Amino acid sequence: MTQMIADDSMVTFENVGKKFQRKSAVKDVSFTIPKGEIIGIIGTNGSGKSTILKLMAGLLKPTQGRIFVDGKAAQRLTTQYVAFLPEQDVYYSEHTIGQTLRFYSQMYSDFDLGKALELIEEFKLQLEQKVSVLSKGNRARLKIVLALSRDVPLIIMDEPLSGLDPLVRESIIRSLISSVDMEKQTVVLTTHEVNEVEPLLDRAMLIRNGEVLGYESIEQIQSERGIGLVDWMRTLLA
Numbered sequence: 236m237t238q239m240i241a242d243d244s245m246v247t248f249e250n251v252g253k254k255f256q257r258k259s260a261v262k263d264v265s266f267t268i269p270k271g272e273i274i275g276i277i278g279t280n281g282s283g284k285s286t287i288l289k290l291m292a293g294l295l296k297p298t299q300g301r302i303f304v305d306g307k308a309a310q311r312l313t314t315q316y317v318a319f320l321p322e323q324d325v326y327y328s329e330h331t332i333g334q335t336l337r338f339y340s341q342m343y344s345d346f347d348l349g350k351a352l353e354l355i356e357e358f359k360l361q362l363e364q365k366v367s368v369l370s371k372g373n374r375a376r377l378k379i380v381l382a383l384s385r386d387v388p389l390i391i392m393d394e395p396l397s398g399l400d401p402l403v404r405e406s407i408i409r410s411l412i413s414s415v416d417m418e419k420q421t422v423v424l425t426t427h428e429v430n431e432v433e434p435l436l437d438r439a440m441l442i443r444n445g446e447v448l449g450y451e452s453i454e455q456i457q458s459e460r461g462i463g464l465v466d467w468m469r470t471l472l473a
């Protein structure tokens with residue numbers, strides 16, 4: 236039987252745990268992510284951020300607890316309504332950018348080729364460029380094009396800014412702000428670039444040792460606590 240929950244949350248974790256062999260990567264975590272927000276999951280290396288994203292995307296099965304995405308129990312089917320941008324590359328390096336877009340549009344019926352072409356132009360990428368010769372920054376841009384061009388309610392990005400120089404990070408953040416349809420889409424991303432993503436986020440979640448240490452709206456952090464995201468993180472981790 237398919238389990239359903241009906242409310243305005245895009246993601247719900249109920250007492251979710253994930254163990255790899257005997258190691259607990261995620262421990263009894265519960266939270267909800269409202270529709271139409273951009274959420275940043277932050278925390279130190281190995282704290283469990285990527286594992287939480289993979290659970291959300293239906294790519295990993297929880298050892299305990301329940302996960303709902305857009306009201307439905309998360310399972311492998313989730314990939315059809317979730318765009319997941321992993322940390323690793325997600326295309327054939329022998330393809331050109333144009334072939335990569337065609338491949339994606341054949342693979343996902345929700346792939347919006349028009350939007351992809353607009354983003355390719357915005358990022359100054361060339362359709363005839365081979366993926367294998369792209370710079371690190373352009374490979375990261377292509378990955379983002381592939382995720383943002385899917386007409387799905389949930390976009391999940393694992394470290395979209397990792398290893399990029401500050402100017403590329405800034406241009407990617409600008410494109411994210413302008414390309415996401417917040418009426419219809421929710422975005423969850425992990426990052427170590429806490430300062431830079433602060434203007435992009437509606438809410439931040441701080442993870443430590445597989446547990447949620449803090450989960451607050453940016454507005455609450457800034458106006459009620461009167462601090463920025465980095466200081467919020469420092470205070471909670473102290």
Ligand SMILES: Nc1ncnc2c1ncn2[C@@H]1O[C@H](COP(=O)(O)OP(=O)(O)OP(=O)(O)O)[C@@H](O)[C@H]1O
Binds near residue numbers: 258278279
């Ligand atoms: N497939 C796996 N098998 C065994 N252990 C794993 C696996 N995936 C993750 N882990 C372990 O689970 C813990 C959490 O890993 P995870 O990748 O979720 O952390 P993270 O916060 O995303 O780290 P980073 O910021 O370094 O990317 C780590 O101790 C990691 O070694």
